[in-house]
Amino acid sequence: MSTVAQVIRHKAELVAGYLVKQPRPGTRPLVVSMQGPQGSGKSTICARLVDVLREKGVVAAAASLDDFYLPHAGLTALAAANPSNAMLAGRGPPGTHDVDLLVDTLSQVHSPRGGEVVLPVFDKAAHGGRGDRAGYTVPVPAGLDVFVLEGWSLGYGPLPDTEARARWAVGRTARTHPYSSMAQVNTLLAAFEGQVGRFFDCHVAIRPMTFDYVYTWRLEQEHMMKEKNGGKGMSDEDVRRFVDRYMPVYEVFGEVRPHRPTFSLLFGPEREIVATEEEG
Numbered sequence: 001m002s003t004v005a006q007v008i009r010h011k012a013e014l015v016a017g018y019l020v021k022q023p024r025p026g027t028r029p030l031v032v033s034m035q036g037p038q039g040s041g042k043s044t045i046c047a048r049l050v051d052v053l054r055e056k057g058v059v060a061a062a063a064s065l066d067d068f069y070l071p072h073a074g075l076t077a078l079a080a081a082n083p084s085n086a087m088l089a090g091r092g093p094p095g096t097h098d099v100d101l102l103v104d105t106l107s108q109v110h111s112p113r114g115g116e117v118v119l120p121v122f123d124k125a126a127h128g129g130r131g132d133r134a135g136y137t138v139p140v141p142a143g144l145d146v147f148v149l150e151g152w153s154l155g156y157g158p159l160p161d162t163e164a165r166a167r168w169a170v171g172r173t174a175r176t177h178p179y180s181s182m183a184q185v186n187t188l189l190a191a192f193e194g195q196v197g198r199f200f201d202c203h204v205a206i207r208p209m210t211f212d213y214v215y216t217w218r219l220e221q222e223h224m225m226k227e228k229n230g231g232k233g234m235s236d237e238d239v240r241r242f243v244d245r246y247m248p249v250y251e252v253f254g255e256v257r258p259h260r261p262t263f264s265l266l267f268g269p270e271r272e273i274v275a276t277e278e279e280g
Contacts, residue, residue, distance in 0.1 A: 007272075008041065011265065012048035014276060015204055018263040019146060020056060022202050028110050031199055033258065034150040036206030037250065038243065039217025041271055045206075046150045058145045065151025067122045068102045072132035085181040091131055092246055094153060095188040099195055106199040109140070109147050116140070148204075152246065155203050155262075156253040158190035164252055171251030173244055182252060189253065202261040202280075211250040213269055218243050 015034075022030055036042030046062045053060040069091045070078065078096060082088045088095055101120060108117045118137035126132035140147070159167070161183065168174045168182045208214065219239050226233040234242060261280035268274045 008044055008048050009052065011041075011045050011273065012052045014265065014273075015045065015049050015263065016052045016056065016058075018204070018278065019053070019202070020058065022261070024145070025201055029144040029147045030201050031106065031109060032146065032148045032202055032204060033154045033197075033200040033260075034148055034204040034206075035153065035155040036150070037152055037208060037211065037214045037217070038246065039214055039219075039221045040206045040208065040267060042150050042152075042206050046148055049148065053146055059141060059143050060146040060148065061140045061144055062148040062150065063105075063119050063140075065097065065102075065149060065154055066124075067120050068097045068105075069122045069131060069133070070096055070098050072127050072130060074098065075130065082184070084178070085184055086177060087181055087185060087245065087248060090245070092152075093188075093249055094156075094185055094192050097192070099192060103195055103199075106149075106196065109144070110199060116142075149200075153189075153249055153253070155205060155258040156189060156249070156256050157193045157197070157258060158186050159253065159256065161186070167252040168248075171248060174248035174251045177248055182248065185249065186252075193258070197258060197260070200258070200260055202263070203258050205257070205262055205264045206267060207264050208267050209269070209274060211247065211254055213267070214247070214250070215240060215243050216269070217271070 019030065019032060024030060034042060034046060036045075043064065050060045050062050069075065075091055075096060079089045087093045090096075105117065105119065117140040119140060120137055121134040122131055123134045124131045126134075158164075164182060164186050165179060168179055174182060219236060222233050222236075222239050257279065262278070264277045264279070265273055266275040266277070
């Protein structure tokens, strides 16, 4: 096993160790939210986590919040309805997900209605990179013990207006947007967490020591992808602009924790674990 694979497995084992200690909620699966910024490796850790849990005799499945984006028509309509909010001009921020579909899926995970639970797939390459829902779904294994949903902002919640405004005022990228745009995101976060948060039993958070790492991590990701596909992908400047769209949410809401038991991994600049913490 390579050093990189060993490091990923170690992180997955830490998370697995936390999850197996959590009380099983009756006959349904333990439902876990997992948050980590772009480039942090959360999707890779999540995939390895499923394998590690399987080795422990725990049947697990993982899904990505990215696959619950609104279809292309919905994203286009959202942007058109909010021309003054640049954060809603494309997929990513709160408000750009199909919450009804997500609630329906999580409801089925909680109480399978006799049929197979399936997950949507979002094709990020469709429509010139703007994305669209794919025409197929992925089944979830039967007899689940653990279900993990990972997403870059999953677990973030709303702030009182005075606190949100104070964080916006000192955010490097946040304050490039009018506060009305950030206030709208705050409202959308409240609606999202209000509808979705109730389904989760516990939370896992990957927290960088500073969100500035996200630029480097996402750039490394893009370079690795381009090395494998013959150079197709974003330029370095495109990557920076891409991360800039997400950074206001990190700056304002990045330290918010959900009201459920949480296991945090604090990452240094090389994604090394600096500390772990259990809350709740």
